């Protein structure tokens with residue numbers, strides 16, 4: 512098919528030419544005496560993306576799932592209790608990973624239309640006076656449902672209970688896109704991957720860890736050799752890695768961080784909010800609704816749209832792919848068939864997104880949803896024009 516393939520899944524995301532060019536280079540010696548000139552400032556600048564001064568960043572060949580595993584195996588011991596909510600595909604998988612490592616997971620089962628249950632967490636933490644719970648796991652942005660969670664609220668729940676548990680956050684589809692404040696929220700481990708907000712190819716797990724988590728790593732008994740924080744940290748100090756790092760991806764990550772910091776993390780978050788709000792206006796104009804039942808928690812990186820009765824969400828995704836060369840996300844787990852997902856994170860702007868909304872309108876109509884063609888596009892256009900004017904005035 513002629514023209515660019517339209518990629519609107521919530522990861523991997525669109526890769527800017529700047530990053531693609533940065534990666535396109537010959538192999539080199541990762542033990543060269545000047546390798547640290549690339550890696551040391553990169554590890555330092557990554558802290559700005561997580562908004563941490565006290566934390567330490569590790570970059571592993573891997574993906575977000577590997578980042579989860581690094582966090583768990585470095586800080587906990589077999590039989591330890593962790594607290595987690597299951598309210599989507601990714602929170603569910605993180606729980607399964609913990610169980611596979613022999614942890615005792617206290618699971619709060621919630622509706623897949625809600626964020627993490629801050630109030631329920633607070634009650635459980637208050638009642639846990641023996642401090643059996645060693646870590647609280649929260650998914651900042653459930654990519655399956657398009658629902659965010661209140662990480663600051665979870666921090667408050669821990670503080671109000673005077674509870675010493677570690678706070679681990681899955682930020683795979685939020686970090687480098689949404690407002691994320693590792694130090695301010697007292698996050699002890701923040702996990703992400705390269706192929707979402709960082710606009711990179713898949714292949715890196717990026718994990719930021721607090722001094723408290725590094726302290727816990729000293730007595731943890733689960734243990735990992737490859738992901739071991741101590742072993743990696745010793746090597747990182749001099750800009751090296753205790754294995755062969757993905758050098759080309761590190762150059763890509765350098766360019767990614769350059770782009771993020773040039774735009775400014777607050778501006779990155781504001782852009783994602785502006786774009787997502789346009790999508791929400793479109794969904795509204797179509798007479799459809801989003802999966803999340805609290806508008807305050809609607810995600811700025813992915814919109815999970817409920818399809819009308821009688822329409823198969825899977826068919827919409829397949830048809831958009833085959834007929835219009837556009838990739839949308841499908842419904843995961845119990846949401847299969849009931850939703851489709853529009854990813855709008857990373858390297859996206861207004862006009863790109865308007866194209867996606869126009870494609871969705873065609874695919875929906877072709878699949879039997881009688882929505883007015885152009886209605887969502889117009890609603891998003893109006894939002895973008897008004898929001899653009901506000902941004903221009905703020906800049907003056």
Ligand SMILES: *Cc1c(COP(=O)(O)O)cnc(C)c1O
Nearest residue numbers: 574575576601652654683684704
């Ligand atoms: C994509 C994603 C993951 C899984 O990451 P991989 O890079 O696919 O291993 C985990 N959590 C969330 C919230 C995600 O969006």
